[in-house]
Amino acid sequence: MAADDLPPVENAVIPATPVPLSRAINTRQLFLRGIVGLGLVMIGLGAIGYFLRGPVKAWSVVFVDKLGGLGVSLGFFLPDAFTFPIPPEPWMAAALIGGLPFWEIVLFGSAGSLIGGTCGYFFARQVAHTPWYQRTVLERYADMHKLIETYGTHALVVGALTPLPYSVAAWACGAISMPFSRFFAVSLLRIPRVIGYLALVKLGVVSLT
Template identity: 25%
Template sequence: MKTSSKSVKKSRLQLLHQYYSYTGFYKFLGTSLKKALPPILLFIAALLIINYFVIDINELLIYVTENYSDYVVFSVFFASESILGLIPPEIFIAWSDKAVSPILYLSILATLSYLGGIISYFIGKWITKIPSVHEYLEVKMAKHIKNARKWGGFLIIVGALLPIPFSITSIASGMIKYPLISYLLFGLLRFLRFYLYAAAIFSLI
């Protein structure tokens, strides 16, 4: 009986593997990882170069904490995370290390990023109501939209964990009308990303 159960489980895994192979998901994931790794390495290298040859990062962050209120920094970050993620969150993670309570500030940043993603999700839903955008998506981007709907959950996971603007992933999720509850659950991985990156960044500065 146990052997039968194992064989069924194995066959299901094989079918799942075949599905992702045929749909090109593995290729997409590999490409995403290749694109994600260089920015991480470049950021670390840039941080070290700036710290040793240009300006002391610690002094710069202390200057920011002494001259700008926490509300201003949080507001700028929230706006960035809600609109295309224009400013790398790593900068704000480094800033949180100089706060009175780094873990609390880091948690606030992660929460704001998560909420910013939700706003981006609804921006994506709103965009599709524009006739020209709707036509473009349904006609010229039909194949990409079809794949995005297949891999919706994985796209959100990639956007939440990797250095790809989470806002853009969230907008895409809204545009393909990915279920909100599922988006909210997968999006929680955003918190994991902040804590993992903080562990690395805090040790550098």
């Protein structure tokens, strides 16, 4: 179901200090940006694995030996809390190539994602009223904030399951003071997303190793 077709949430939580938004929602652009970004990551992983198979294998073994599941958690925590420029997929691939079991990656990845999103939620809840947040974060991510403000929980479901930036969705939920219990309950959908994306990464890894 496309986000354009979602019904507006009647009881969406409105922040005590209204968050100004400079432009209308552009959900198609958000989806396209997320899908293109994921596609580029997958293509990049495939190219690196094909042309640098030996070094990638050696580095992945070191990654698992030195960091193990903690490295996977960190690989999810950073982008889901702070929009870190490196997405989780490379770390999932490294963990698989390095020999970490599938379900162990799911466990640590899901934990890192949920903790990261929670940190992002409370971070935004504390600073959403500041000029810095409204000037920089809202200016850059106005579409996602407006999507969350308009559709509430329904939009968070989309953010949790799709290539849309989950960290920004978490910030937006904190900024509008969505109840944390609701935010965390929906964020549990990150677990099936981790499983699905890891399965895709595993298909690519198996074809290259």
